[in-house]
Amino acid sequence: MNLSFDAKLAQNYKSRSQQIRVMSEAWGSDNLYCPCCGGEKLQRFENNRRVADFFCDECGEEYELKSKGGNIGRKIVDGAYASAIERINCSSNPNLLVLRYCGLIVSELVFVPKFFFVPSVIERRKALSKNARRGGWEGSNILYSKIPPDGRISIIKEGYETDKGFVLESYRRIKPLETKDIKKRGWLLDVLSCVNGVGEEFALKDIYKFSEALKAKHAENNNVEAKIRQQLQLLRDKGFIEFLGGGRYRRL
Known part of the structure; x- marks a missing residue:
């Protein structure tokens, strides 16, 4: 190049x-x-x-x-917030x-x-003032x-x-992480982020520590720990982690 x-x-x-x-x-x-x-x-x-x-x-x-x-850096300026969210939900x-x-x-x-890309990585920027040329327009940032x-x-x-x-x-x-279902994508990537936040080898209880944060992002789910176990199984099947037995895992 x-x-x-x-x-x-x-x-x-x-x-x-x-x-x-x-x-x-x-x-x-x-x-x-x-x-x-x-x-x-x-x-x-x-x-x-x-x-x-x-x-x-x-x-x-x-x-x-x-x-x-x-x-x-941490953020990248993007276009209109509504359009960014619409795109994420579009194939x-x-x-x-x-x-x-x-x-x-x-x-x-x-x-x-x-x-x-999931909605949680798109940040809504403050709307432009009513006196601006595009008053009320809301931009976005990619987190x-x-x-x-x-x-x-x-x-x-x-x-x-x-x-x-x-x-x-x-x-x-x-x-293999690709899925068009935005809710499934969000859960899988969120639990992957949790896995990346612990050591190379970890226990199920280490991921359970993220339960409150995951509940805040997925308020519609009333059994977060079961969902965590499901996502860990998916990550295992997709070759990202290895199950060692006894509630312990290793990142691959």
């Missing part, structure tokens, strides 16, 4: 955000491959498409590219590519599969730090390209 933006593309734009958009999208068109199937090149959608920026003409996966200067929600640049150099590129590490696959890290085979294998491993 060529990690440099083409500065000439920004010469006709005064806005820095417009300059970055033009340069980053052109960079993506020239350098991105499909991290889902390994297709050699992503295609660009026509300008002004509402959601996705790229698609793979081999597997049909779509991607939205978001670029940030400096560190990626056509695109995958996310998060690009970090320093000057005109791409230093990080992270792939977040679409099935790692990037709440996405489990399994769902943040580095394509470029600290200025170096990750081996493509490793990227594809990382996606293959987490692909």
